[in-house]
Amino acid sequence: MDGSRQMPALLEVSGLSGSYGRVAALKPVDLRVEEGEFVTILGPNGAGKTTLLRAISRLVAGAGRVRFKGRDITGLPTHRLARLGIIMVQEGRGLFGEMTVHENLLLGAYGLGHRSEEIERRLEQVFDLFPKLRERATQVAASMSGGEQQMLAVGRALMAGPKLLMLDEPSLGLAPKVAAGILDTLGELNRNGLGILLVEQKAPLALKLAQRVYVLASGSVQAELPAQGIQSHHDLARFYFH
Amino acid sequence: MTLHASTFTRRGGRSYLAGAGALGIALLFALVFIKGGYLLTVMQLAMIYGVFCVGLNFFMGYTGQASFGQNAFAAIGGYGSAILCVQFGWEPVLALVASMAVAGIASLVVGYPTLRLRGHYLAMATFALGLITYDLSVQWTGLTQGYMGYSGIPPLGIGPFTVEDERMKLVCLTAILLLGLWISGRLRNSRFGRALRAISTSELGAAALGIRISRYKLAAFVIAALYASAAGSLFAHVVGFISPEVFGLQMVVVTFTMLYVGGVGTVLGPAIGAVIASLLPEIVRSTGRFQDTAYAAVLILMLIYAPKGLSALAGDGRKEG
Numbered sequence: 001m002d003g004s005r006q007m008p009a010l011l012e013v014s015g016l017s018g019s020y021g022r023v024a025a026l027k028p029v030d031l032r033v034e035e036g037e038f039v040t041i042l043g044p045n046g047a048g049k050t051t052l053l054r055a056i057s058r059l060v061a062g063a064g065r066v067r068f069k070g071r072d073i074t075g076l077p078t079h080r081l082a083r084l085g086i087i088m089v090q091e092g093r094g095l096f097g098e099m100t101v102h103e104n105l106l107l108g109a110y111g112l113g114h115r116s117e118e119i120e121r122r123l124e125q126v127f128d129l130f131p132k133l134r135e136r137a138t139q140v141a142a143s144m145s146g147g148e149q150q151m152l153a154v155g156r157a158l159m160a161g162p163k164l165l166m167l168d169e170p171s172l173g174l175a176p177k178v179a180a181g182i183l184d185t186l187g188e189l190n191r192n193g194l195g196i197l198l199v200e201q202k203a204p205l206a207l208k209l210a211q212r213v214y215v216l217a218s219g220s221v222q223a224e225l226p227a228q229g230i231q232s233h234h235d236l237a238r239f240y241f242h
Numbered sequence: 243m244t245l246h247a248s249t250f251t252r253r254g255g256r257s258y259l260a261g262a263g264a265l266g267i268a269l270l271f272a273l274v275f276i277k278g279g280y281l282l283t284v285m286q287l288a289m290i291y292g293v294f295c296v297g298l299n300f301f302m303g304y305t306g307q308a309s310f311g312q313n314a315f316a317a318i319g320g321y322g323s324a325i326l327c328v329q330f331g332w333e334p335v336l337a338l339v340a341s342m343a344v345a346g347i348a349s350l351v352v353g354y355p356t357l358r359l360r361g362h363y364l365a366m367a368t369f370a371l372g373l374i375t376y377d378l379s380v381q382w383t384g385l386t387q388g389y390m391g392y393s394g395i396p397p398l399g400i401g402p403f404t405v406e407d408e409r410m411k412l413v414c415l416t417a418i419l420l421l422g423l424w425i426s427g428r429l430r431n432s433r434f435g436r437a438l439r440a441i442s443t444s445e446l447g448a449a450a451l452g453i454r455i456s457r458y459k460l461a462a463f464v465i466a467a468l469y470a471s472a473a474g475s476l477f478a479h480v481v482g483f484i485s486p487e488v489f490g491l492q493m494v495v496v497t498f499t500m501l502y503v504g505g506v507g508t509v510l511g512p513a514i515g516a517v518i519a520s521l522l523p524e525i526v527r528s529t530g531r532f533q534d535t536a537y538a539a540v541l542i543l544m545l546i547y548a549p550k551g552l553s554a555l556a557g558d559g560r561k562e563g
Contacts, residue, residue: 059446082452094447096440107436111452114433160451 008070010035010164010195011056011086016064018048018055025051027220028064033164033197038190040198040206040227043216049199050091052216053166056197057081057088068164083111085163089170091199093153097142101133101152104141108159119159126155129185147178154185165189166197171205183209203230260556267517271416275409281524282408288520289415290476294493295500295512296422297469303507304430305462306442308361310494311368314352314375315467317489318345319474321379324392324484335400338475345471346464353463357456372494379486391485398479411480418476419513422469427509429465438462442507503544505551514553518544 011033018026026048033039041049055062058078065074068084076084096104105126109119127134130151136144141152150170157165167186171179179202187209190196200206207213210227274281294316301309322341326332332340356367379386386392398405398414405414429435437458440448445455478484496519504515519541526536548555 057450059450078446078449079452079454082450088450090447090450094444094450096443096447098443099436099439103436106433107440107448107451107453110433110437156451 007035008067009033010037010069011197012067013056014065014067016052016055016062016066018051018060018062020051020060025060025219026055026062027218029216029221031214031221033195036190036193036195037212038187038196038198038210039212039214040200040210041214041216042200042203042206043222045201047216048219049216050168051219053088053168053197053199056166057086059088082160085161086166087157087160087162087164088166089153089157089168091168091172093149095141095149095153095156098140100138100140101144102137104152104156105133105159108156109161111160122159122161126158129158130155146173147175147182150174150178150182154182158189162194164195164197166199168199169201170198171200171202180205263514263552263556267514270517270521275412278408282412284520284524285517286408286412286415286480287477288517289412289419290473290480291497291500291520292419292513292516293415293422293476294470294473295497295504295516296419296426297466297473298497298501299426299466299506299508299512300429300438300469301462301466302501303511304435304438304442305459306507307357307459307462308365309368309463309466310365311371311375312466312470312497313372313489313491313493315345315349315470316474316477316493317375317379317486318348319471319476320478320484320489321386321392321474322471323475323478324395325385327396327479328392328394333400334396334398334404334475334479338398338472338479341475342468342471345467349464349467350460353460353467357459357463369494372491376486376490379489386486389485391483391488392478393483395478395482395484397482398476415476415480418472422472423509423513426512430509434458434461439507499541503541503552505548505553508551508553511551511553515551518552 009032011031013029013031015028015030016026017024017028029048029052031039031052041052043049051060054060055064056066058076058081065072067073068086073081073084096107099107105123106119109122112118112122132148133151133155136148141149144152154167154170165186170182170186174182183205186196186198190209198206198210207227207230213225213227213230214221215223215225271285274285294312298309298312301307301312319338319341322344323334323337326337326340327334352371356364356371359367380388382388396404397411405411430439437448437453440451440453441455441458449455474489477488500515500519501512502515503519504513505511522540523533523537526533526540529536544552
């Protein structure tokens with residue numbers, strides 16, 4: 001008998017599909033994220049990347065099994081998944097635009113209830129990570145720049161104390177320098193042990209951070225590769241146009 | 243620099259508007275209080291409608307859901323107070339509280355299945371709720387006395403203390419409305435209120451943060467029902483008479499108008515809307531045959547020039563850096 005028990009994956013998805021009404025956007029997909037791992041999902045427009053994240057979060061209907069830290073969480077509603085620590089930063093940031101930065105951050109810590117000391121501690125951590133948010137704390141979220149809004153979206157997700165952070169194209173619509181700054185922060189969070197599942201179209205940025213890459217095209221996984229093995233866009237293109 | 247200057251001017255302008263608005267309302271109250279007469283009754287009804295609208299604002303404003311059936315809960319409050327006081331000799335305040343409890347339970351029972359619907363479907367379901375309640379109040383004559391309604395409902399009070407003086411009634415109603423506004427303001431900026439407002443912006447986004455959508459919608463619906471019931475009871479005790487027409491479709495239209503004129507989703511908007519929309523028919527009465535046209539024209543102008551409501555002009559419900 002093998003004495004070393006294998007650690008269960010942080011997230012293990014098997015045969016997960018997703019659909020919008022009768023339209024199937026994601027064919028059955030298998031995927032794993034290990035504890036503290038940075039995994040990126042790459043693929044062209046319409047590949048099913050967003051649907052995959054939304055199916056994991058139960059924001060779209062789907063079939064298949066999802067396990068989190070060895071526990072079967074298939075069928076749990078979205079709010080229960082968030083309480084377990086599966087937090088998603090949606091495409092377009094999903095901020096509450098009419099609320100202030102501070103209110104958005106407090107909503108991130110919703111699951112903490114009235115534990116004000118812990119909320120304050122996390123607020124300080126987020127403000128230390130993104131000092132701009134401290135300056136803009138009383139500002140309405142919708143009035144901030146795209147980069148600041150993305151910082152807020154990530155900051156709000158961190159307020160929830162995620163165990164797995166899923167991000168859907170955080171660089172979308174941002175200047176290259178700002179996008180690089182956001183992704184650098186994600187890298188720093190990962191080095192501190194946070195598991196990250198990133199959907200990204202800007203492959204060069206994402207490949208610098210990721211340990212493993214899934215390539216999605218036409219609603220199914222075309223390849224699973226170590227990120228270091230991918231030298232250029234050309235390595236990926238053959239999967240896009242399979 | 244220019245941006246800061248314009249922001250300062252805009253904020254200054256809003257503060258000025260808010261101050262002018264508060265002064266205007268204070269002067270109006272003083273005038274009505276001194277002059278008495280019919281306007282006193284109009285203001286009393288404005289305060290009662292204000293209580294109703296503050297509650298409706300929880301569901302429609304903060305949570306962003308549509309309900310055309312809150313008049314059903316006002317009817318429960320009104321008839322509850324009337325029946326308990328006239329038939330069973332209860333103290334008015336106890337009857338009001340008991341009616342609120344009944345309305346709260348009714349809203350839980352009705353809201354649980356109904357709030358699974360969204361958008362237009364929810365609006366239609368709640369509209370049906372109002373129609374059913376109206377029909378019950380007409381047809382269930384053994385309980386409601388049908389079109390005859392209830393008269394001789396005692397004024398608000400408890401034990402030897404009753405509020406019979408018309409001016410004191412206005413003071414009492416104003417105090418109740420202010421209490422309702424205070425609770426609304428406190429809840430809006432609490433964890434609970436933030437969750438409601440998050441649902442209003444994006445249900446999926448709120449759920450992704452761990453907020454249990456169905457529970458919060460139901461809570462907002464119940465709170466709105468409690469306020470509506472209190473307003474219905476207050477109407478019964480202040481006017482002394484109720485009939486099915488009091489809680490009919492007209493109530494839905496009037497309270498919607500008040501909510502949107504004042505500012506849906508703001509704290510003070512429902513109260514401001516109730517006062518303005520109650521006084522407006524009296525102001526345009528001098529136009530004689532054209533008073534309905536004049537009333538509608540003024541409403542349209544308000545909605546064009548203050549689409550987020552009059553209270554939003556003064557910055558209520560917004561925060562800026």
